[in-house]
Amino acid sequence: MVRKKKLKEYEERINQAVAILQQVSEDTTTPRNIRRVAKESIDTLSSGEGTYAVRASNAISLLDEILQDPNMPPYTRVKLWNVMSLLEGITD
Numbered sequence: 001m002v003r004k005k006k007l008k009e010y011e012e013r014i015n016q017a018v019a020i021l022q023q024v025s026e027d028t029t030t031p032r033n034i035r036r037v038a039k040e041s042i043d044t045l046s047s048g049e050g051t052y053a054v055r056a057s058n059a060i061s062l063l064d065e066i067l068q069d070p071n072m073p074p075y076t077r078v079k080l081w082n083v084m085s086l087l088e089g090i091t092d
Contacts, residue, residue, distance in 0.1 A: 013090055021042045056090040
């Protein structure tokens with residue numbers, strides 16, 4: 001019972017993260033390379049390969065690399081930090 005509740009919570013977190021990443025990937029004021037990584041992260045989270053924690057971890061590592069980009073607008077950086085904090089709560 002507790003496990004099912006956890007899985008539902010993780011699924012909600014992933015859905016929230018995907019929604020935010022979707023905004024970033026469609027924002028034309030954000031540099032193309034950052035939008036591409038946002039799309040890759042969406043694909044990773046939505047793939048269905050591996051557990052929620054594995055997908056979250058893979059998405060975090062993609063986003064972690066791009067967060068160092070000096071061309072990233074501050075509001076985009078904040079959105080990506082929010083996504084990372086959502087995903088960091090997902091564990092096996």
